[in-house]
Amino acid sequence: MVILALDRAQDTVAAITSALAQIGVTRHVIVVDQGSRPANLALLAAAVEGRSDATLVQLDRNHGVAGGRNRGTGLGHGRVVVALDNDAEFDEVHTLARAVAALDADPGLAAVGFRIVRFADGADDLLSWGYPRSLLPRAAETFEAATFVGAGHAIRRRSWEEAGGYDDALFFCWEEFDFCLRAIEHGWRVRYRGDIVVRHKVSGEQRFAWSGTRWFHFVRNRLYIERKWGASQLALLPRFCGYLLRGVRNGVGWQTLRAWPAAMRLGGRAERRVLSTAARSYLDQHDMAHRGTLLARLRREVLAALPGRG
Numbered sequence: 001m002v003i004l005a006l007d008r009a010q011d012t013v014a015a016i017t018s019a020l021a022q023i024g025v026t027r028h029v030i031v032v033d034q035g036s037r038p039a040n041l042a043l044l045a046a047a048v049e050g051r052s053d054a055t056l057v058q059l060d061r062n063h064g065v066a067g068g069r070n071r072g073t074g075l076g077h078g079r080v081v082v083a084l085d086n087d088a089e090f091d092e093v094h095t096l097a098r099a100v101a102a103l104d105a106d107p108g109l110a111a112v113g114f115r116i117v118r119f120a121d122g123a124d125d126l127l128s129w130g131y132p133r134s135l136l137p138r139a140a141e142t143f144e145a146a147t148f149v150g151a152g153h154a155i156r157r158r159s160w161e162e163a164g165g166y167d168d169a170l171f172f173c174w175e176e177f178d179f180c181l182r183a184i185e186h187g188w189r190v191r192y193r194g195d196i197v198v199r200h201k202v203s204g205e206q207r208f209a210w211s212g213t214r215w216f217h218f219v220r221n222r223l224y225i226e227r228k229w230g231a232s233q234l235a236l237l238p239r240f241c242g243y244l245l246r247g248v249r250n251g252v253g254w255q256t257l258r259a260w261p262a263a264m265r266l267g268g269r270a271e272r273r274v275l276s277t278a279a280r281s282y283l284d285q286h287d288m289a290h291r292g293t294l295l296a297r298l299r300r301e302v303l304a305a306l307p308g309r310g
Contacts, residue, residue, distance in 0.1 A: 001082035001096070002072035005033040006062060009040035011087045011201060013047045018089035020054060024097035027082075029054040032072040034062040064171030065150060073157075073165065081160055084198065085151040089119070091197035099154040099196050110159035110188030111180065112196065113148025115139060119201040125151075127307045128200055130176070131192065132290035133300050140194040146287035147177040148190060152198030155179075159188045169266055173214065174221040181229065185279045210306050215252040219243045219259035220266070227267025230274050242302045250306045 001019055005012045012031070019029045031044055033056060041058070048054035059071060073081050080100050090096065095114075102112045116128040124139045130149040153176070163182035166175045180190050222243075223236055240260055247256035275283075291297055 001027055001029055001078075001084060002069055002076070003029065003031050003084050003086055004065065004068045004072070005031055005036055005040075005044055005086050007036045007040050008086060009036065009043040012040075013043055014201075015084055015086045015089055016044070016047045016054065019084060019096070020051070021093050022090060022096035023093050025100050026078075027053065027096060028076060028078065030072045030075050031056045032068050033058045034068050035059070063168065066166035066170045066172065066175040067168040069150075069175075070165050070168060073160065077157075079157050081155045081157055083150060083153055083155075085200065087201045088116075088151050088198045089201075090152075091117075091199055095196060095198070099193075102191070102193055102196065103154060103156050106189075106191070108187075108189050109156065109191055110163070110183040110186075111148050111153055111155045111190050113145060113190070113192045114152035114154075114196045114198045115192075115194045116149055116151045116198050116200050119199040122199070125200045132287065132292075134290045134292060138194070142194060143192050144286040145190045145192045146184070146283050147180045148192065150176050151200055152196075156188075159183050159186070162186045163188075169224070169270075170221045171217060173217040174225060178221075178225050178228075181225070181275070181279070184282050185273070185275060187278070189282070210250065210252055213255070215247060215250075215306070216255040216259050216262075219247070219256050220263045223259065223263035224266045224270070227263065228270045228273060230272050233264065242298075246302050246304070246306070249303065252306075 003012065003015050003019065016029060016031060031048060031054065033041060033044060036044065044056055048056050057075060059068065063071065069083055080103055082096060082099060099112055103109050116125045117123060118125050128149050128151050129136060130147055131145055135143065163179055163186055167178050170178060223240060226236055244253065244256045247253040
């Protein structure tokens with residue numbers, strides 16, 4: 001399993017400890033450090049020192065979530081790849097084994113997304129809900145999905161290899177969705193499991209710095225993904241206008257304007273693909289069908305405040 005690290009050493013050590021406490025399954029924990037300060041790096045090294053089931057790897061720089069997980073995954077050889085955010089812990093000691101069992105029980109599953117709850121009180125972490133809002137009442141249940149949330153998930157290595165892993169160019173935001181699109185195109189399915197739980201610690205204010213570059217990456221990456229799957233600039237204009245309206249409403253309009261040319265540059269270098277009829281049908285059934293009417297989407301996805309901003 002892979003845990004990314006960049007300072008926040010105490011939380012990261014707790015995440016490592018949680019991973020090493022998992023029982024009922026053979027596992028190796030790969031901690032990928034992307035530029036922690038020396039004192040924090042020393043704490044991470046101490047957490048895995050002398051262990052045969054954990055490895056600390058230092059990268060040359062911060063490659064982002066997508067690049068860091070790609071490099072960590074490439075160092076392992078297990079048939080299942082599990083990732084845990086460094087501000088999260090498994091809910092109990094059998095969580096990892098249950099995730100592996102979920103994949104073993106259904107050979108057609110590419111990935112399983114875990115339920116993400118707040119560490120302090122066990123309530124659903126709304127800032128980490130990556131599915132249509134209408135499915136939130138089913139957070140404790142199981143359903144087929146178009147993506148998973150990166151804070152806690154398991155991927156079948158064979159599907160990872162077939163789909164080509166994450167796209168390094170994304171850095172962070174939408175990398176899981178981009179992977180899932182390619183996996184679904186290859187005939188795989190994705191499932192959310194509300195009974196497999198990860199507890200997330202960090203406050204929303206710390207995680208969602210929309211006034212920094214997060215909104216830029218959110219918009220750029222989503223537009224770029226559409227370009228990779230053949231969307232023309234004209235076809236992307238309605239989506240971009242929706243993002244611009246939401247960006248202006250939330251005080252990050254300039255980030256939205258910067259994201260358009262950046263997405264077009266990335267898209268111009270990417271190999272173009274076209275989703276098959278079967279893949280589009282899967283997405284319609286397990287994602288679009290839950291998003292409601294155009295008016296409902298306008299209210300929830302365009303006019304709404306960004307998570308953590310009110």
